Amino acid sequence: MNNIIKKYFYESKSFSIKHEKYFNVYEKLLSRFRDKEITLVEIGIHNGGSLHIWKKYLPKAKIIGIDINEDCKRFEKDGFIIEIGNQNSQEFWENFFIKHNNVDxxxxxxxxxxxxQINTVVCCIPHLNNGGLLITEDVNCSYMFEFGNPNKFSFINFSKKIIDDINFKFPNLGKFKYSLNDYIYSIQFFESIVVFEINRDLCHFNKIITNDKENYNIKDLRYNFKVSNLFEKQFFKKFKILRKINEIYRTFKIRNFNNKNLKKFKKYFK
Ligand SMILES: C[S@@+](CC[C@H](N)C(=O)[O-])C[C@H]1O[C@@H](n2cnc3c(N)ncnc32)[C@H](O)[C@@H]1O
Known part of the structure; x- marks a missing residue:
């Protein structure tokens, strides 16, 4: 078996239940932390099976397990830090991070x-170190009736909103009243898993730069069509308001050009 995490799953001291496809995802995400002294938190301990997997895979890590069930305290004797609490409670998370500081x-x-799932993201993201990950498992529940879905406020729809939030780091595209785009640098979607990567340093606003090297003035064929001006006469170009109106007019013209024939791609959105 060449997947170490899957091997440790089978060798774990206690019971665990996992989607078979998760092991490759975890190997891809966690291998970079293998020899690091990180803090890993897992919400959902149950029989402790996965805590033992993480302990073996990340031998230098401090591992904290969280569960709403007091019975999970028993895993303290295996060397884990166990916190009993409700992931749906804002107060639980405030106290958690006062006690444990930022995690990885x-x-x-x-x-x-x-x-x-949403409460965990909004309460935890600001407390992850740069380079850290928040991995939400079982987002297939966002499509399941018994979990209250489909729903406009499902976790998967919240995650899709984060895509827009990240892209709004390009100036003047948009802004949400509630944003995490000073923390979340990237988001990854796997089947049934969403991963948020934190890096405050890389979350700055984007800008366009050039390298000042030789410019051969090769025509950018994106603009290889004629967009006439609304006010062709030089005289009109003197007035700021008319220049502005002309700019808006040209923007609409370019937009129409770019959208031409787009309807035939409608089938790819079905
Ligand atoms: C799927 S099991 C975890 C399995 C474990 N991670 C493994 O792979 O072996 C889910 C656990 O989440 C706990 N849980 C459910 N709701 C919770 C909540 N609101 N806050 C914290 N833990 C919760 C349950 O008590 C249960 O032990």
């Missing part, structure tokens, strides 16, 4: 409801 990896394998 959070795996959400808790209750899997929309509100639990």
């Amino acid at each position: 990896v959070i795996i959400d394998d808790g209750g899997h409801t929309n509100s639990q």
Whole structure:
């Protein structure tokens, strides 16, 4: 078996249940932390099976397990830090981070409801170190009736909103009232898993730059069509307001040009 995490799953001291496809995803995401002294938090302990996997795979890591079930305290004797609490509670997370400071990896394998998954993201993202990951498992629940879905406020729709939030780091595209784009540098979607990568330093506003090297004035064929001006006469170009109107007019013309024939691609959105 060449997947080490899957091997440790089978060798774990206690029971665990996982999607078979998760092991490759975890190997891809966690291998960079293998010899690092990180803090990993897992929400959802149950029988402790996955805590043992992480301990073996990340031998230098401090591992904290969280569960709503007091019975999970028993895993303290195996060397884990165990916190009992509800991931759906803002107060729980405030106290958690006062006690434990910032962490590096959070795996959400808790209750899997929309509100639990969303609350965990909004409460935890500001407390992850740069380079850290928040991994939400079982987002397939966002499509399941018994989890209250489909729903406009499902976890997967919240995650899709984060795509726009990240892209709004390009100036003047948009702005959300609630934003995490000073923390989340990237988002990855795997089947049933969403991963948020934190890096405050890389979250700055984007800008266009040039390298000042030789310019051969080769025509950019993107603009190889004639867009006439609304006010062709030089005289009109003197007035700021008319220049502005002309700019808006040209923008609409270019937009129409770019959208020409787009309807035939409608089938790819079905
Ligand atoms: C799927 S099991 C975790 C399995 C474990 N991670 C493994 O792979 O072996 C889910 C656990 O989440 C816990 N849980 C459910 N709702 C929770 C909540 N609101 N806050 C914290 N833990 C919760 C349950 O008590 C249960 O032990």
